[in-house]
Amino acid sequence: MKPPRFRYLRAESVDGALRALADNPDSRPLAGGQSLIAMMNLRLVRPACLVDINRVAGLGYIREDGDGVAIGALTRHNDVKHSDLVRARCPLLTEAYESIAHHTVRNRGTLGGNLCHADPSSETPAVMVAVGATLVLQSVGGRREVAAEDFFQGPYETAARQDELLVEIRLPGRGAEGWAFAEVSNRHGDFAIAVIATTLRLADGRCEAARVVASAVGEHAARLRPAEDALTGGAIDDAAIERAAEAAAGAVDPHSDSHADAVYRRDAVAALTRRTLRRAAERCG
């Protein structure tokens, strides 16, 4: 037996899952389990009770939402990765999926579970913050919407309360926004050493809005505001990109571990910021 003991509750509906979470203050939801069960096998986490939501009907979908996309929290990664609707309306997420996990893991892992797991090196939180996604949380008390920017609060920490279930991810339409995603990892599909996700909006050749979002170099995915400020209001030329890359490197405080030290991670942030901004600028319009 690898994982520690826990109580297992199988939810058949969203309401049933919400009641189970509310009635068991020591419980947490089990979605794809691709991180949670591995961490339980390693005994890094010991939830006393798991509420399995894999059988809950109506949580796996990808559909139009105005000019954006709404994705049910239980949608498997590979279904999101290969969705034409997601590719058309949120191509940054499709591009990021080229770097997310391995095919077999993506068959079972879910977008919602991945976001709630909030691994500090995870790619999807950076995408969510960069596109300004909204996360819909539900509990027996009702629903609330949280901006992705406010959702990620620390390593494995989110704004979701214990009794709340993430039910939907809403990605806004991108309009004429440019986008790009890039990461450094030791091997393709492994945990990231540095991640940058960028969105850009231009008006008359000037940058109207920019988001430069980092992951794997801090406690959670976060906007690098000094880099964004270096871009806003001006043309996106080589000089502006260089200023933004320097500002990005200065805005992070990365850790050192066996995969990469802090100096390397900081350099990677500058390089990825340059790379993504060039691509995003080309894609504007």
Place this chain on the structure above:
Amino acid sequence: MAEASVTLTVNGREVSATVDPRTLLVHFLREQLQLTGTHVGCDTSQCGACTVHLDGRAVKSCALLAVQLEGADVTTIEGVGGPDEMHPMQTAFKENHGLQCGFCTPGMVMKGIDIANRHAAPDEATIRRELEGNLCRCTGYHNIVESIAAGAREMSG
């Protein structure tokens, strides 16, 4: 701890069992059903030795609980072919020397079939990309890639 009952289909046969909820699918297969072809490598969804098919998709059976699989359809290496009647992918591994120690082989064959199910004629880059979640410690990837290409050709022909 309360045990739970689960009924699922494994290699075309319906199986009912009582399990401790913390039983991983791979341990259920090996220890309760004596289907020891599926191997336990890392227990942490990295190495792919435990790859099986769940409702037609390749999954890592160390990252699933048996109790979750009520009504599910699971196929293991024993379900695709045996010494008397090998699956074309198994034959391809044999003919292309796609194994050395053999520990990763059940997972490689199950992933190879999964690749072939989705790509009629996968090229080397596709096979290598798709095999990222399956580790071979004999460093025998070259022949594994050849085997999967040959197996996929045989399966689509």
